[in-house]
Amino acid sequence: MFLPIGQVKKTGLSCHLKWFEQHEILPLYKAGQFPNALCARFIPERPDVLAVAAYDGSKIIGMAGASADTPIMWQIGIDVEKNYRGRGVGTYLVTLLKNEIINRGKLPFYGTSLSNLHSWNIAINSGFIPAWLEVETVEQENYYPCN
Structure with missing residues (x-):
């Protein structure tokens, strides 16, 4: 997991943007094309509250x-x-979103797996630093690697 080191300047990328507040996100669940940016459905315990999209035309x-x-x-x-x-x-979208979250008085954090180096680069280039790691294990029946 990554925590911000402060706001960074926006990159030089220029494209049409649209911001979505919580009530505007609900229709986006139907598309299902943003599995990392949005939850698969509305989850009351950790609702999607803000999103920003970049467009090429429509x-x-x-x-x-x-x-x-x-x-x-x-x-x-x-x-x-x-x-x-x-x-x-x-990097552009994460930077914009991170800065807006800070402007709203919240603490943004960024999570990715240890093996996803591209995602690590986005986090670092957007002004985040590694803060902690989460490790998960899955118990497998009849698994004896030392036989």
């Missing part, structure tokens, strides 16, 4: 969303369409 090419995991900590997720990756869209 097509959404990337979306960053924030879920209120606690009353003061909002987690950021990002999705960028495959053909638009590597162009700075993810």
Whole structure:
């Protein structure tokens, strides 16, 4: 997990943007194309509360969303369409969203897996630093690696 080191300047990327408040996010669940930016459905315990999308014409090419995991900590997720990756869209959207969350008096944080180096780079380039790790294990029956 990553915590912000403060606000950073916006990147030089320029594209049409649209902001979505909590009540405007509900229709986006039907599309299901933003599994990292938004939850799969409305979850009252950690609702999606804010999102920003980048457009190429009328097509959404990337979306960053924030879920209120606690009353003061909002987690950021990002999705960028495959053909638009590597162009700075993810970093741009995460930076915008992080800065807006800070402006609203909340603490943004960014979570990703240890193996997702591209996501790590987005976090770092958006002004986050690694703060803690989460580890999960799954018990497997009849697993004996030392036989």
